[in-house]
Ligand SMILES: Nc1ncnc2c1ncn2[C@@H]1O[C@H](COP(=O)(O)OP(=O)(O)O)[C@@H](O)[C@H]1O
């Protein structure tokens with residue numbers, strides 16, 4: 001507990017230092033920044049490029065559409081956007097976990113499949129699969145699968161799943177392979193079935209590998225959801241909000257900062273959920 | 289406290305070592321003469337490694353003093369008066385075998401040509417001249433341990449400290465390395481302090497076996513070993529001699545009944 | 553229980569099986585698209601993509617160079633910063649206890665979302681905002697792994713250095729730095745992949761229309777699907793190139809280290 005408290009304190013301290021640096025540069029830095037040829041190396045310090053941090057906070061309370069009675073606040077928009085994206089990211093994570101889990105089990109069972117597939121799954125982590133986002137986005141509203149029309153939200157979920165299946169497949173497979181020869185021979189000597197070996201030996205051994213994989217997958221799912229929203233133009237999520245507010249930067253520059261703040265919180269919440277799962281598994285492991 | 293005597297290579301007096309609430313060593317005194325071969329034996333956790341690390345100045349005693357080669361342990365360490373080999377070979381896997389043996393010389397600023405010559409000579413001694421350019425990961429456990437021993441000998445130390453150096457090896461390799469160690473020691477006149485948990489190893493190698501007992505760690509018995517065949521016979525002769533059997537019996541009994549101080 | 557491949561398949565299988573899978577997948581893809589008459593907006597056929605790629609190769613290459621340059625600059629800047637930070641954090645306890653939790657937090661954030669903020673700060677008319685995004689993305693894995701490496705000196709090596717009365721700098725040079733290298737390269741490998749991915753994605757947030765990411769979006773917007781897929785293919789090739797380069801650097805620099813698969 002004290003350790004966690006100290007870590008939170010350290011992060012808060014770091015954020016305070018960053019905030020102080022921000023305001024100090026804004027107060028003392030050159031108004032027009034510094035440029036080399038056409039590339040600006042130091043940012044401008046005006047309120048449009050670098051709003052005061054308190055402006056960012058107060059903008060959360062301001063109405064989204066000024067002059068219209070009953071308009072929701074920017075803060076509410078960011079909150080709803082982040083929640084909506086979280087929902088899609090978690091659905092994507094779930095789909096990715098199922099696909100990744102099935103792939104890992106199949107590869108563990110069939111070594112030929114492992115030999116043929118695993119290199120591609122590993123390599124898929126090194127290439128921008130996410131580049132497909134604008135293409136999957138095109139499916140929204142046009143593609144029909146039977147009576148069900150492909151919704152833009154489905155594109156977001158699929159792209160999120162794309163970014164989360166591979167860490168899970170690789171991590172789980174490594175975990176399934178973790179038991180040593182001795183343990184395997186013990187199970188073989190008991191004439192245990194593949195299912196028994198899986199349930200009593202391999203899956204428990206895979207848990208410590210699965211949780212870090214899940215953390216990676218969750219981060220991937222969040223990025224996937226945000227980027228997919230941007231390229232699909234799906235409304236209602238934080239990704240779309242970032243783009244909308246970025247386009248309003250001339251009139252209300254603080255808004256895009258508020259939206260990015262929302263995206264950051266979204267990432268932290270997703271990581272927090274995985275950490276909770278981690279803690280729950282640990283506690284059960286200790287009781288068992 | 290007596291001043292360090294000139295002839296003693298190691299002089300441990302009244303040393304107590306505590307780690308938090310555990311007392312690893314309690315009031316231990318031990319003197320090792322120059323040229324002597326002494327082994328420390330005792331059950332796991334009785335403080336053998338702790339005593340060796342005190343001599344090596346890898347630990348500073350809670351109470352008492354340690355002198356090596358007539359200096360404080362620290363001065364002796366800084367003067368590279370001892371070489372040390374651990375239970376794990378602890379080779380630097382990014383260096384070749386030769387460069388591993390050169391390491392202590394390199395750290396003490398010996399010139400490249402000289403340290404290379406010395407390392408090659410030592411690899412010859414431990415029978416590994418042909419793998420000088422290999423990396424440690426390409427060697428078997430026994431070969432790695434021989435490299436570690438060569439490294440410990442690199443700076444021509446007056447004292448060799450070894451913590452269960454053969455502990456992880458099979459019996460055959462182990463016996464071969466024991467004989468190698470004895471011949472190196474005979475050639476270089478090195479004083480040796482070796483930790484072991486093998487009764488026969490202790491009896492075979494040492495002039496004196498220091499038997500330790502746990503909780504708290506202290507010296508329970510000191511057994512003098514005299515194997516006349518060492519000078520004249522083959523290793524097999526020594527291992528099969530009645531004196532060797534007698535020595536192992538005494539050590540074994542001292543381990544079992546730690547209170548009695550025995551001598552064959 | 554274990555399906556063991558027959559001898560020839562064990563050695564050959566490792567190399568051949570992935571190729572077989574790729575050929576089968578491409579063939580199935582082609583057949584599915586042609587026979588199933590899948591609309592190109594869903595999935596163009598591999599042949600159509602290859603034709604598009606051949607037709608616009610010069611544009612693809614120039615876009616890949618623009619994105620690759622961003623990824624490279626960010627990779628270099630982020631790695632240098634991360635290595636300096638890790639070296640300092642390894643020495644300074646207070647810095648370590650601040651940066652380590654901070655890095656863990658940053659690792660959970662969707663960093664690419666910073667792209668529009670950097671664009672407002674530095675202007676959307678240069679590549680700098682994207683390079684900065686890559687820098688932040690790269691920093692985290694390199695820092696975390698380098699610090700882990702610097703702190704992973706084996707106890708037996710620490711004892712050895714003390715026994716040899718090695719000075720602090722000598723111990724750093726002979727034991728700490730070489731021991732940390734494999735960890736650093738683990739970080740760099742992760743970072744190399746992340747650099748390309750984030751360089752492409754940062755372009756989705758607007759700005760200059762120079763790189764692969766912006767070309768993919770504009771081709772998709774123009775319903776030129778095979779062309780968009782051609783740019784995606786180039787993005788994947790760029791990712792593989794960076795990864796392979798990191799792997800090669802690792803093999804060359806740490807030949808004793810056989811951990812990597
Ligand atoms: N660095 C240390 N910190 C805490 N306790 C230690 C440390 N080193 C040794 N001990 C304790 O001191 C006792 C003696 O340890 P050691 O000298 O390693 O025994 P041996 O080598 O005879 O097996 C043990 O109880 C051990 O747990």
Ligand SMILES: [Mg+2]
Pocket residue numbers: 336337338
């Ligand atoms: Mg020990």
